[in-house]
Amino acid sequence: MNLHYKSTRNSKLKATASEAVLKGLAPDGGLFVPECIPKLDIPMDRLKRMSYQETAYEVMKLFLTDFTEEELKACISRAYDSKFDTEEIAPLAKVDDTYYLELFHGPTIAFKDMALSILPYLMTTSAKKNNVENEIVILAATSGDTGKAAMAGFADVEGTRIIVFYPKNGVSKVQELQMVTQKGNNVDVVAIHGNFDNAQSGVKAMFENAELADKLAGNGYQFSSANSINIGRLVPQVVYYVYAYAKLLGEGELSAGEQMNVVVPTGNFGNILAAYYAKQMGVPIGRLICASNENKVLFDFFCTGTYDRNRAFVLTTSPSMDILISSNLERLIYLVTGEDSGQTSRFMEELKAGGSYALTEEMREKLEDFEAGYATEAQTADQIRRIYEATGYVLDTHTAVASHVCDEYRKASGDGSKCLVASTASPYKFVKSVMTSIDSTYEAEDDFLLLEKLEEVSGVDMPQAIADILHADVLHKTECDTDKMEDTVKEILDIR
Ligand SMILES: *Cc1c(COP(=O)(O)O)cnc(C)c1O
Numbered sequence: 001m002n003l004h005y006k007s008t009r010n011s012k013l014k015a016t017a018s019e020a021v022l023k024g025l026a027p028d029g030g031l032f033v034p035e036c037i038p039k040l041d042i043p044m045d046r047l048k049r050m051s052y053q054e055t056a057y058e059v060m061k062l063f064l065t066d067f068t069e070e071e072l073k074a075c076i077s078r079a080y081d082s083k084f085d086t087e088e089i090a091p092l093a094k095v096d097d098t099y100y101l102e103l104f105h106g107p108t109i110a111f112k113d114m115a116l117s118i119l120p121y122l123m124t125t126s127a128k129k130n131n132v133e134n135e136i137v138i139l140a141a142t143s144g145d146t147g148k149a150a151m152a153g154f155a156d157v158e159g160t161r162i163i164v165f166y167p168k169n170g171v172s173k174v175q176e177l178q179m180v181t182q183k184g185n186n187v188d189v190v191a192i193h194g195n196f197d198n199a200q201s202g203v204k205a206m207f208e209n210a211e212l213a214d215k216l217a218g219n220g221y222q223f224s225s226a227n228s229i230n231i232g233r234l235v236p237q238v239v240y241y242v243y244a245y246a247k248l249l250g251e252g253e254l255s256a257g258e259q260m261n262v263v264v265p266t267g268n269f270g271n272i273l274a275a276y277y278a279k280q281m282g283v284p285i286g287r288l289i290c291a292s293n294e295n296k297v298l299f300d301f302f303c304t305g306t307y308d309r310n311r312a313f314v315l316t317t318s319p320s321m322d323i324l325i326s327s328n329l330e331r332l333i334y335l336v337t338g339e340d341s342g343q344t345s346r347f348m349e350e351l352k353a354g355g356s357y358a359l360t361e362e363m364r365e366k367l368e369d370f371e372a373g374y375a376t377e378a379q380t381a382d383q384i385r386r387i388y389e390a391t392g393y394v395l396d397t398h399t400a401v402a403s404h405v406c407d408e409y410r411k412a413s414g415d416g417s418k419c420l421v422a423s424t425a426s427p428y429k430f431v432k433s434v435m436t437s438i439d440s441t442y443e444a445e446d447d448f449l450l451l452e453k454l455e456e457v458s459g460v461d462m463p464q465a466i467a468d469i470l471h472a473d474v475l476h477k478t479e480c481d482t483d484k485m486e487d488t489v490k491e492i493l494d495i496r
Pocket residue numbers: 110111112145228265266267268269270271272320321398424425
């Protein structure tokens with residue numbers, strides 16, 4: 001039986017899984033959602049003995065039903081290989097009474113690798129299935145993290161090219177080094193003389209430019225997007241929640257059927273939505289706890305039923321969560337409206353026009369699986385120091401937000417269920433903020449020295465990903481003005 005996907009803004013608009021992966025966004029601007037969430041068809045007792053790759057197959061085959069077994073297994077084995085620094089792919093750490101699911105063992109040491117390492121293969125397989133012969137050109141604008149993870153994922157994947165734009169003075173030193181040293185014959189990185197919004201608008205304009213699309217097609221290319229609304233990113237993220245539960249069961253940390261809460265540091269709402277899907281599939285997950293930093297739009301939304309982006313944007317030490325419009329929330333909205341695509345469209349129009357929309361009481365009742373909390377900058381830093389002093393385990397800033405929210409939830413609710421915290425980045429990635437949280441005298445030190453200090457403090461070796469960039473050659477030096485992005489793309493692709 002084939003599972004189809006429909007648009008959140010028009011339930012009649014349907015696509016197969018491979019079409020949805022290729023398109024990314026539905027043609028009406030909606031997001032693709034599965035017609036129903038499939039149930040796991042094998043018992044936890046068997047899952048608990050499976051490797052990450054085997055679990056991935058059991059979960060993903062239920063969502064990507066038009067992929068053959070051979071195709072899907074090939075995608076999985078190419079994605080989850082030695083580019084992860086542990087065979088477990090997503091190991092668990094028990095710290096005090098909390099389980100941290102470490103999603104940062106991939107090539108860019110942050111959780112985006114979990115999906116972006118497989119998306120390129122899902123995309124090229126989808127292209128083949130749909131008789132697309134053009135080379136797929138991924139265009140991306142990045143404020144640092146996603147661009148690098150996408151480049152690492154697409155590097156040297158046959159049938160693809162990737163071009164990433166980043167703001168010349170808008171990313172950290174480590175982030176810039178990570179990007180400009182990226183290897184791969186199909187990879188290009190361009191620093192623009194502007195900010196992230198300029199990069200984003202420039203990329204969007206190219207996606208919407210029909211004349212450019214024709215020109216590309218004439219040269220055997222077509223654009224696609226790797227951003228987090230693609231179901232090819234969402235589905236692989238469901239896997240690690242199933243895997244984590246099964247592993248905890250296997251290790252006797254949970255008993256059969258015991259409910260576990262999940263706490264997720266949230267930005268675009270992709271990761272926590274994946275946990276919700278895992279619950280719908282039958283994983284005994286109790287509460288889904290959404291953790292925000294000071295950009296607490298989602299916390300307010302869960303408290304009041306009103307989503308309101310009209311507020312000041314705060315720059316925090318957990319930059320990957322500095323978001324005022326969480327695009328994946330639209331998929332949850334669609335569900336709580338009772339899969340009413342007309343109502344979902346109206347909410348999204350209100351959001352675009354006035355920056356807010358309000359759920360009805362009836363819709364709010366359907367959010368009862370969710371809890372929300374947030375951490376201020378001071379609470380985040382304090383959490384890093386406190387956990388370090390008590391246990392020796394060093395959290396990154398994003399994970400610390402979730403860890404704080406987890407503790408607060410336990411205290412306030414008296415809910416004694418075991419808690420899994422999604423740990424979304426290695427502390428090495430945000431070394432300055434992490435080290436100054438532990439000891440404020442590190443403020444004056446340079447990032448590169450702090451990497452060594454972190455090694456001493458945490459007793460965890462510097463990840464290869466960091467060691468590599470310290471000595472790697474700079475391979476990309478292209479820069480351009482914001483009004484020259486299209487010309488730059490044409491030059492890179494040799495299109496006249
Ligand atoms: C992207 C990201 C997040 C937020 O995840 P969403 O799926 O966008 O909610 C949290 N932490 C880190 C380190 C990230 O890179």
